[in-house]
Amino acid sequence: MSDIKNATTADTAPTPDDALRxxxxxxxxxxxxxxxxxxxxxxxxxxxxxxxMRALALIAPxxxxxxxxxxxxxxxxxxxxxxxxxxxxxxxxTTAALARWDAKGDTIPDETIFEALYDDxxxxxxxxxxxxxxxxxxxEQTGVSSLFRKSGRRVEDMGEVYQDQFxxxxxxxxxxxxxxxxxxxxxxxxxxxxxxxxxDDRQPRFVLxxxxxxxxxxxxxxxxxxxxxxxxxxxxxLLKEDPWAIxxxxxxxxxxxxxxxxxxxxxxPAAAQIKAAAVAAAGFETVNLSEAFFDIDKDWGDIDVWRxxxxxxxxxxxxxxxxxxxxxxxxxxxEMRPENERIYGILFWRTMVMSVSITLSCILLGYPVAWILAxxxxxxxxxxxxxxxxxFWTSLLVRTSAWKVMLQQQGVINDTLVWLGLxxxxxxxxxxxxxxxxxxxxxxxxxxxMILPLYSVMQTIQPTYLRAAKSLxxxxxxxxxxxxxxxxxxxxxxxxxxxxxxxxxxYITPEIVGGTSGTFISNRIAYHISSSLNWGLxxxxxxxxxxxxxxxxxxxxxxxxxxxxxxx
Amino acid sequence: xVALTPISRTAPGFYVSVVAAFGAFFGVFIGTGQGNLxxxxxxxxxxxxxxxxVMTTIIKNERAARWGITILLxxxxxxxxxxxGLVIGTFFGWFFGFMTFWLYEGRYRAKVPPYLTPGxxxxxxxxxxxxxxIFVFLITPILVVMPLSFNAEDFFTFTxxxxxxxPAGYSxxxxxxxxTSSDWQNALRNSVQIAPVATLLSVTxxxxxxxxxxxxxxxxxxxxxxxxxxxxxxxxxISAAGMYFFYSRVGLQGTxxxxxxxxxxxxxxxxxxxxxxxxxxxxxxxxxxxxxxGANPVTTFFRVQMPLILxxxxxxxxxxxxxxxxxxxxVLFVGSAGQKTLPWQMFIGLREQISPTILxxxxxxVIISICLLTVVELLxxxxxxxxxxxxx
Numbered sequence: 001m002s003d004i005k006n007a008t009t010a011d012t013a014p015t016p017d018d019a020l021r022x023x024x025x026x027x028x029x030x031x032x033x034x035x036x037x038x039x040x041x042x043x044x045x046x047x048x049x050x051x052x053m054r055a056l057a058l059i060a061p062x063x064x065x066x067x068x069x070x071x072x073x074x075x076x077x078x079x080x081x082x083x084x085x086x087x088x089x090x091x092x093x094t095t096a097a098l099a100r101w102d103a104k105g106d107t108i109p110d111e112t113i114f115e116a117l118y119d120d121x122x123x124x125x126x127x128x129x130x131x132x133x134x135x136x137x138x139x140e141q142t143g144v145s146s147l148f149r150k151s152g153r154r155v156e157d158m159g160e161v162y163q164d165q166f167x168x169x170x171x172x173x174x175x176x177x178x179x180x181x182x183x184x185x186x187x188x189x190x191x192x193x194x195x196x197x198x199x200d201d202r203q204p205r206f207v208l209x210x211x212x213x214x215x216x217x218x219x220x221x222x223x224x225x226x227x228x229x230x231x232x233x234x235x236x237x238l239l240k241e242d243p244w245a246i247x248x249x250x251x252x253x254x255x256x257x258x259x260x261x262x263x264x265x266x267x268x269p270a271a272a273q274i275k276a277a278a279v280a281a282a283g284f285e286t287v288n289l290s291e292a293f294f295d296i297d298k299d300w301g302d303i304d305v306w307r308x309x310x311x312x313x314x315x316x317x318x319x320x321x322x323x324x325x326x327x328x329x330x331x332x333x334x335e336m337r338p339e340n341e342r343i344y345g346i347l348f349w350r351t352m353v354m355s356v357s358i359t360l361s362c363i364l365l366g367y368p369v370a371w372i373l374a375x376x377x378x379x380x381x382x383x384x385x386x387x388x389x390x391x392f393w394t395s396l397l398v399r400t401s402a403w404k405v406m407l408q409q410q411g412v413i414n415d416t417l418v419w420l421g422l423x424x425x426x427x428x429x430x431x432x433x434x435x436x437x438x439x440x441x442x443x444x445x446x447x448x449x450m451i452l453p454l455y456s457v458m459q460t461i462q463p464t465y466l467r468a469a470k471s472l473x474x475x476x477x478x479x480x481x482x483x484x485x486x487x488x489x490x491x492x493x494x495x496x497x498x499x500x501x502x503x504x505x506x507y508i509t510p511e512i513v514g515g516t517s518g519t520f521i522s523n524r525i526a527y528h529i530s531s532s533l534n535w536g537l538x539x540x541x542x543x544x545x546x547x548x549x550x551x552x553x554x555x556x557x558x559x560x561x562x563x564x565x566x567x568x
Numbered sequence: 569x570v571a572l573t574p575i576s577r578t579a580p581g582f583y584v585s586v587v588a589a590f591g592a593f594f595g596v597f598i599g600t601g602q603g604n605l606x607x608x609x610x611x612x613x614x615x616x617x618x619x620x621x622v623m624t625t626i627i628k629n630e631r632a633a634r635w636g637i638t639i640l641l642x643x644x645x646x647x648x649x650x651x652x653g654l655v656i657g658t659f660f661g662w663f664f665g666f667m668t669f670w671l672y673e674g675r676y677r678a679k680v681p682p683y684l685t686p687g688x689x690x691x692x693x694x695x696x697x698x699x700x701x702i703f704v705f706l707i708t709p710i711l712v713v714m715p716l717s718f719n720a721e722d723f724f725t726f727t728x729x730x731x732x733x734x735p736a737g738y739s740x741x742x743x744x745x746x747x748t749s750s751d752w753q754n755a756l757r758n759s760v761q762i763a764p765v766a767t768l769l770s771v772t773x774x775x776x777x778x779x780x781x782x783x784x785x786x787x788x789x790x791x792x793x794x795x796x797x798x799x800x801x802x803x804x805x806i807s808a809a810g811m812y813f814f815y816s817r818v819g820l821q822g823t824x825x826x827x828x829x830x831x832x833x834x835x836x837x838x839x840x841x842x843x844x845x846x847x848x849x850x851x852x853x854x855x856x857x858x859x860x861x862g863a864n865p866v867t868t869f870f871r872v873q874m875p876l877i878l879x880x881x882x883x884x885x886x887x888x889x890x891x892x893x894x895x896x897x898x899v900l901f902v903g904s905a906g907q908k909t910l911p912w913q914m915f916i917g918l919r920e921q922i923s924p925t926i927l928x929x930x931x932x933x934v935i936i937s938i939c940l941l942t943v944v945e946l947l948x949x950x951x952x953x954x955x956x957x958x959x960x
Binding site for chain 1: 723776801802894900
C-alpha cells in the first residue's frame with residue numbers, strides 16, 4: 001500500500017479509483033472494503049464459493065446419472081466377483097458344523113454333520129435351491145451338480161421312516177391341524193379359524209406357542225420353517241397342510257434325547273400323545289443318515305466334496321479371482337491348477353500379445369498417413385482426412401461384416417489372389433477365424449484412433465526443423481530420427497494407449513472373425529455371463545481386465561490429459 | 569515451393585527402363601494369371617519399354633500417343649480376359665501413357681523442391697504410394713460392401729456375371745428382403761425408438777455438465793471429468809456385464825428404459841468432449857454483457873450462449889446418436905428380444921445364419937454415416953467460423 005501514494009501523487013494521471021485508494025491509505029491498514037461495506041476478501045470468497053456451487057449444481061445431475069447408470073453397475077460387478085453367500089445361505093447348519101471339522105485330516109465328517117446336511121438339504125430342495133448350489137459348487141469340483149440334484153430328489157424319503165412310524169403309532173400325528181394345535185399359539189389359532197371362514201384377507205402369520213420350544217426345540221425349528229414356507233412361498237392354507245417328513249425326524253430327535261424332564265413336565269395341548277410317543281419312540285427303527293447319504297451317492301463319502309463345501313463356506317471368497325488366474329483354492333491354501341486346465345493365463349497372454357501387435361500395426365500404418373496429412377496443403381489434407389473419418393463414422397458391425405466377407409476362403413481377397421494366380425485355387429489362404437483375421441480387422445477398425453491424435457501432434461511440428469537439420473548436414477534418416485520423430489512421440493503415445501485400451505477389451509470383432517484361436521478375454525467373459533452362467537468367474541475376469549484398463553487410463557490421463565481427447 | 573523447379577526432358581535410358589520396370593511388375597500378375605510367371609515379367613518389361621520408346625520417339629504427340637496406348641491395351645485385355653480384361657486394360661493403358669510422358673517430360677520433378685537428390689525424389693513418390701496403399705486399406709472394406717449388396721446371388725463374393733457387368737448379375741433383392749422382413753423392420757423400429765431418446769438424455773445432461781465443467785473454478789474437476797469420460801474407456805463387455813447384473817437387480821434388465829439409460833450413459837462422454845471443446849473458445853464476457861443488460865441466466869443461456877455452442881452440441885448429439893445406433897454389446901446383455909436393435913440383428917446374422925441382407929443393411933448404414941459425417945464436418949467449420957478460429 002505504500003507505493004499507492006506515489007502512484008496517485010506522482011507521474012501518472014489521476015484515475016477514478018484514486019479516491020478509494022486514498023481512503024484506504026487514510027484508513028491505515030484496515031481491511032479493504034467492498035461497496036457494501038463488507039471486507040473485500042470475504043465478499044470475494046463468497047462470490048467464489050457461489051461460483052463453485054453453481055458449477056457443481058450444473059454438473060450434479062449428470063454426475064448422479066452416470067454414477068447410477070454406469071458406476072453402480074460396475075461396482076455391482078466387482079462385488080459379485082467376491083460374493084459367495086449362496087453356500088452358507090443354502091447350507092447354514094452344515095457350514096456351521098463343518099467349521100469344527102478338520103479338513104486336513106483324512107476322515108470324512110461324522111454323523112452330526114450329516115444330520116445338519118439332511119436338515120439343510122431338505123429345506124433347500126423344498127425351495128428348489130439345491131440345484132443352484134450344486135451348479136455353483138460344480139465350478140469348483142465337477143460332479144457336485146449331479147450329486148446335489150440326486151440327493152435333493154431322495155432326501156425327502158429319508159425322513160419318511162420316522163413319519164411312517166409316528167403315524168402308525170398314533171393317527172393323531174397324521175393331520176396338520178393336530179400339529180398346529182400343538183405348535184401354534186392360541187391367539188393365532190383363533191385368527192386362523194376366523195380367516196379360514198373368510199379367506200379373502202391375508203393369512204395370519206404363524207405364531208409359536210409359548211414354551212413349546214423348550215419342550216421340543218428341534219421340532220419347533222423345523223415346524224417354523226415349514227410354516228413359513230407354506231404361508232409365504234406357497235401361499236397355501238397352513239391348516240390344511242400336513243407337515244413334512246423332516247418335522248417327524250426332528251420330533252424323533254426331541255423325544256429320544258437324553259434330557260426327558262421337559263417332556264414329562266409338559267402339560268400343554270396333546271400332552272398325552274406326546275408323552276405316549278416319547279415312550280414309543282425309544283423303540284423306533286432308526287435311520288443312519290450318513291449311510292443313507294452314501295446310499296444316494298457314494299460321492300458323499302468323498303473327502304474332496306466335503307473339503308470343497310468347507311472351503312467355499314465363507315460369505316466372501318477369493319476363489320473366483322484365483323480361478324481367473326488359473327489357480328484354485330485347496331485345503332492348504334491357493335495352488336496352481338494342473339497344467340492341462342490352465343486356460344486363462346494363455347488367454348490373458350494372447351489378449352496382451354494381440355493387442356500389442358494391433359497397436360504396433362496401427363503405428364506402422366498410421367504414422368505415414370498422419371505425416372502425409374500433416375504435410376499436405378490444407379485443402380488436400382482435408383479431402384484425405386475424409387478417407388480416415390469415413391471408416392471412423394461407419395458402424396462397427398458394417399466394418400466387421402465387410403472384413404468377414406472379404407477374408408473368407410471364398411471371399412473377395414482370396415478370389416482376387418486366385419484370379420491373379422498368386423494363390424492356387426485348392427490352396428486358398430486361411431485369413432478368417434484365426435488370429436490373422438482378428439488382427440487385420442481390428443487394425444482397420446482402430447486405425448483412425450491412431451491417425452487422429454498423431455495428426456494433431458504432427459500438425460504442430462514445424463517442417464522447417466527438418467530442413468534445418470538437413471542443411472546442417474544430417475542425412476535423411478538422421479534428420480527424421482533425431483529431429484522429427486522425437487517430436488512426434490507424444491502423438492504416438494496418445495494414439496498407442498488409446499488403441500491399446502480399446503483393443504484389449506474388444507468383443508464384437510474377435511467374436512465374429514476370431515474363430516477359436518483369435519478370441520480375447522472379453523469373449524470368455526461374455527461366455528461366462530451368457531452361456532456357462534458362472535457369473536462370479538466372469539466378474540472376476542472382468543475385474544482384472546478393468547484394472548488393466550484403468551491403469552492405462554490413468555497413464556493416458558497423466559500423459560495426454562482426458563480433456564485433450566479429440567473426436568473427428 | 570510449388571512449381572519452382574525447372575523441368576526438362578529426361579534421357580530415354582531413364583524413362584524407358586522405369587516404365588519397363590513397371591511393366592515387369594504388372595507382368596507378374598498377368599503372367600501368374602496365365603500360368604507363366606517368367607514370360608509375364610519379361611513380356612511386360614519388353615512390351616512396355618518398347619511402347620514407351622515408340623510413343624516418345626516416333627509418335628511424339630502426347631495426346632495421340634496416350635489414346636493409342638489406352639485403346640491398344642484395352643483391346644489386348646479384352647482378348648485375354650473378356651470384359652473385366654477390357655476395364656483393366658483401359659486402366660493400364662491410361663496409366664502407362666500417363667507414366668511415360670510424366671517421366672519423359674520430367675514433370676515428376678515439378679512439384680518437389682529442386683534441391684532433392686534423385687534418391688529423395690524416388691523416396692518421395694514411394695512414400696506417397698505407401699500412403700495411397702494405406703488409404704486403400706482404410707476405404708476398401710466399405711467400398712466392397714456396396715456393390716456386393718446388389719448381388720443377385722446369395723454369395724458374398726463377386727459372381728462372374730457381376731464382373732461382366734451383366735445386369736442379370738445385379739438385383740435389389742437383398743434390399744427388398746430388408747424392407748419386407750419383419751425381423752429387420754422390428755430391429756429398425758427398435759433402433760429408431762432407442763437412439764433418439766438416449767441421445768436426448770445424454771445431450772441434455774451432458775451440455776449442462778459441460779457448461780458447469782468449463783467454469784473457471786470447479787472443485788475436483790479432474791476426478792469428475794475422469795468419471796464422466798469413463799463410459800468411453802471401460803471395455804464395453806465390462807459395462808455390459810455390470811449393467812446386466814445391476815439392472816437385473818433393480819428390474820430394468822430386458823426393458824426399454826434399461827436400454828435407453830445404458831445407451832445414454834455410453835453417449836455422455838462424446839457430448840462432454842465435443843461441448844467442452846466448443847466452450848474452450850467461448851468468450852465469457854458475452855454472458856457478462858448479457859447479464860449487464862438485464863438478461864436473467866436462463867435468457868442468457870438460450871439467447872447468447874446456446875446459439876454459439878449449438879454446433880458443438882449438435883455434433884456431440886450426433887456422436888451420442890451413432891454410439892447408441894451402432895451399439896451391440898450392451899444391448900445384447902441389457903436388452904431382451906423386445907429390444908432387438910439393428911446391430912443386434914446384424915450380429916446374429918453374422919454369427920449364425922449369415923445372410924446377404926446384412927450387406928444391404930450395411931450399405932444403408934454407410935450412407936447414413938456419410939450423411940452424419942458431412943453434417944458434423946459442416947458444423948465443425950461453422951463453429952470455427954463463429955469463433956473466428958478459421959481464416960476461411
